[in-house]
Amino acid sequence: SQELEQSPQSLIVQEGKNLTINCTSSKTLYGLYWYKQKYGEGLIFLMMLQKGGEEKSHEKITAKLDEKKQQSSLHITASQPSHAGIYLCGADRGYGNKLVFGAGTILRVKS
């Protein structure tokens, strides 16, 4: 089984619609990181969550961490074409060193 499962694998939404991407870990989460990747490019850091119940927002993107469920969600409000890309969740494996990543969620926004 995968260490970090992301769902859905891909998503097409109409511009202006809200959407949620989930990331579930099979192991204890010490830190959960959300990145965005455009196809063939590098990873852009979005947010870091460390404590259960923590919620962070940046512009129209909100991420939450449910420590008990070992799960994080990323919510985009009123999606725009600029939100399109691949969203990756990454988990800190406790020593503050390597990140392990989920397979990513491909988001397309139709205008």
Added chain:
Amino acid sequence: EPEVTQTPSHQVTQMGQEVILRCVPISNHLYFYWYRQILGQKVEFLVSFYNNEISEKSEIFDDQFSVERPDGSNFTLKIRSTKLEDSAMYFCASRRTVAKNIQYFGAGTRLSVL
């Protein structure tokens, strides 16, 4: 805004040849990483580097791979004898402090082994 810089953006090489991928991490960062992403697959950790030595490496990082910080700014990944399966996007990342593991990634080097 400071960023991680990687060169070249694309490297084509023949199987068996040596390649060096170069990275300039963000200047006040102390922890350095290499990851790779084979086309269509997950981003995978290769190696982490701190205080001029490797702090952790994955099973992928075998004797064919090495890393070096030859001066105060560059961080390199060398593959001694490339294989077809080394074809991937290689990302360098850096991080400032031990307190928060926020890693900043470069744009990547696409390595194509023919």
